[in-house]
Amino acid sequence: MYDFSADSADCARSVEAGLSDYLTGARLSGPGPAADRVIAAMRHGALEGGKRLRPLLVRQAAAIFSVPREASLQPGLAVEMVHCYSLIHDDLPAMDDDDLRRGRPTVHKAYDEATAILAGDALLTHAFAVLADPACHPAAETRIRLVAELAAGSGAGGMVGGQMRDIEGEKGGFSEGDIAVMQAMKTGALIRASVRMGAILGGAEPRALSALTAYAEAAGRAFQLADDILDVTATPEAMGKATGKDAALGKQTVVSRLGVDGARKMLDGIVNEALIALRTFGPKADGLRATARYFATRQK
Template sequence: MYDFRSDSADCAREVEKGLAAWLGTERLSGPGPAPERLIAAMRHGSLEGGKRLRPLLVRQAAAVFGMPAAASAQAGLAVEMVHCYSLIHDDLPAMDDDDLRRGRPTVHKAYDDATAILAGDALLTHAFALLADPACHPQADVRVALVLELAQGSGAGGMVGGQMRDIEGESAGLSGAEISTMQAMKTGALIRAAVRMGALLGGADPRALSALTAYAEAAGRAFQLADDILDVTATAEQMGKATGKDAAMGKQTLVAELGVDGARQRLNQTVSEALSALRTFGPKADGLRATARYFATRET
């Protein structure tokens, strides 16, 4: 029987070990020596915290096709490095201007704005090096597909474009449909990429990939809905970061449009949609099912 707590804890430990091993001066140097201050900032923004949910999704999606956790670990690290870069940049004064992340000073507070920008740049760059490495997958065509998937999920039509839409919405306002589009890009696109990358690693056929994509898109919506609800209902101590900032900054969310109770109803409906997309996979997809349910019940 699948144990979400055990699997997620194991994944988090492995991601921590993997990042600690990769984010070192010797490994990241070439052609010149990597600056120690830059490496320290990258480690500050990546280590000792985070639920590592996106690498977990890579692992769980690959497991649907019988792939062991170790075989999907490097792709999961790449996704997590992109996620960590995005958090470092989101926290900058020019963006969300946050001083606290995972209960610690954000990178720009612990170091400075310029170092935070460069640390994020380096994490993003080296994420793609992880995917290009033959240790990620022995087949070059699979590695190319992984690179493309992560680029699309994190680029102008994905996470970065969603952040831009979020910024535009602070002044221009967004309709309900526009909020959904923004959130599907800002948060959902990287979750979608993580699931699809796991499926690509596992050799999914087009039909299976389509079903897992439907799951991932619903799971991404659920994650963002839960995050927006927690921004209203949770304390900063629970979250390890400032809360209540969405309303203060005029950010457009479905909680603002639907209210907390309406957003919770939408969240439950969205999780049901995610679970329905997995109906053909049987017990092999229990990990993905558990993660979707976790999205609806998490308190941090």
């Protein structure tokens, strides 16, 4: 019987330990000595917090193909480093201008804007070094596929492009289709990459990879929609960050179009889509099923 709470807690501990071990001057130096201040800012933005859901998705997808947990950790760390970089940059005054993240001062508040930019840049850069390391996977071809997958999910056609569309959407004029594309890129693309990277680790055949991609795209939509609902319904204390900012900034969301009740009904349908995509995998996909359900029911 799959235990989501136990697996997610174990994954979070492993990711925390892995990041803490990696984000040090000794590990990140070369050709010159790593600057202490940027290392400290990277650690502030990456450690002591977060649910580590993207590394969990890597682990759960890989488990379908009997990949051991420890073999999925390095790719999971790389995904989490990209995620943490994106949060550091999103919080900057030029973007979402947030003072709190995970109940603590954001990196630019704890340090300064220039240091926050550099810390994010370094996390993004070193994420690909993690994937390129033979410790990630013994086969160079697999490592190359992992690098390409994460680059696609985080680049101009993925997370970065989605953030650009989100900024453009503040001016208004977005259709529901425009909102869906923006959210699939801004949030969904990295979730999609996480699941696909787990499948790549497991040597998934094209048909299995296609099914898992369908799951991941639905799960990404569910996560973002749940986030938009929480921005309206949750307190800043529960979220560990400011809420109500989407409406204040004029951001285009499904909740702003359909209301909370309509959005929750849509969320149920999207989660069901994700579950249907996994029907061919049997009990081995129970982890991914549990995560999709969690996306719909989380309170923070």
